[in-house]
Amino acid sequence: MERGKQDGSIRQDLRTTTYSMYAMSSTMGIMVTITNAESVSRRITLPFEFRSLQREHLESLARSLRDGANAEQRDGQETAGRQWL
Numbered sequence: 001m002e003r004g005k006q007d008g009s010i011r012q013d014l015r016t017t018t019y020s021m022y023a024m025s026s027t028m029g030i031m032v033t034i035t036n037a038e039s040v041s042r043r044i045t046l047p048f049e050f051r052s053l054q055r056e057h058l059e060s061l062a063r064s065l066r067d068g069a070n071a072e073q074r075d076g077q078e079t080a081g082r083q084w085l
Helices: 002-007 015-033 038-041 050-065
Strands: none
Touching: 015 038, 015 050, 038 050
């Protein structure tokens, strides 16, 4: 994250440790949900594709990290060796 803040690809206002813990714990929650899809689906009354949850989560994390001023120019482009979602 610090490298991304320096190169402008990640928002400057994010607290690195706090956001990293948020990203890790929310990702773990998504993975537990996917792993237990059968049990979770018994409690959900609507049809749901669990694999789409992982993609949506990763896209949401990527959007929340981006510096809004430069997001449009990065979408779909290679930036410092990373492919943006």
